[in-house]
Amino acid sequence: MSVGGTEAVKxxxxxxxxxxxxxxxRTVEMSDILTFAGLTGDHYPLHVNEExxxxxxxxxxxxxxxxxxxxxxxxxxxxxxxxxxxxxLKECASLRATAPVRPxxxxxxxxxxxxxxxxxxxxxxxxxxDYDVLNQQDTSVMxxxxxxxxxxxxxxxxxxx
Numbered sequence: 001m002s003v004g005g006t007e008a009v010k011x012x013x014x015x016x017x018x019x020x021x022x023x024x025x026r027t028v029e030m031s032d033i034l035t036f037a038g039l040t041g042d043h044y045p046l047h048v049n050e051e052x053x054x055x056x057x058x059x060x061x062x063x064x065x066x067x068x069x070x071x072x073x074x075x076x077x078x079x080x081x082x083x084x085x086x087x088x089l090k091e092c093a094s095l096r097a098t099a100p101v102r103p104x105x106x107x108x109x110x111x112x113x114x115x116x117x118x119x120x121x122x123x124x125x126x127x128x129x130d131y132d133v134l135n136q137q138d139t140s141v142m143x144x145x146x147x148x149x150x151x152x153x154x155x156x157x158x159x160x161x
Contacts, residue, residue: 086148125151131144
C-alpha cells in the first residue's frame with residue numbers, strides 16, 4: 001500500500017494486544033450453502049434437504065460450519081486490517097460453532113489481537129487473533145483463534161515458537 005508516494009509496509013509491530021476491528025456484514029444465501037456443498041462434496045441433508053432439516057433440532061437448513069469459518073476469514077481479509085503483514089497461517093485453534101447460521105443471516109467478525117510473540121525466524125513474529133463471528137442479532141455463532149506468522153520490521157533473536 002502506498003501512502004503519500006512512499007511504500008507503507010505493515011508488520012507485526014503495527015498490531016497491539018487488545019486492538020479490535022469489526023468487519024462489514026455478509027449475508028449467507030441458500031445459493032452459498034448449495035455451492036459449498038457442491039465444492040466440498042458435503043451434501044449432508046441438514047444443509048441441502050429442507051424436508052429432512054425441518055425434522056431436526058434446528059427446524060430447517062443451516063450453513064455448514066466450515067462455510068461460516070471461511071466467510072469469517074474472508075471478511076477479515078476484505079477489511080484489509082492485516083495489510084501485507086501476514087506471511088502464512090500457523091494454526092487455527094479452539095474453533096467452536098456456538099449457534100446455527102441460517103440462510104438469510106448476515107455475518108460480521110469482531111477480531112481482537114490477544115498475543116504478539118517471536119517466531120523461529122528472527123524476521124518473523126506470531127500474531128494471535130481471536131475471531132468472534134456475529135449474526136445480525138449480535139449473537140455469537142462461531143469463535144476461534146487464528147494464529148499467523150507475520151513479517152517483523154526489526155528482526156529479533158530466534159525463539160522456540
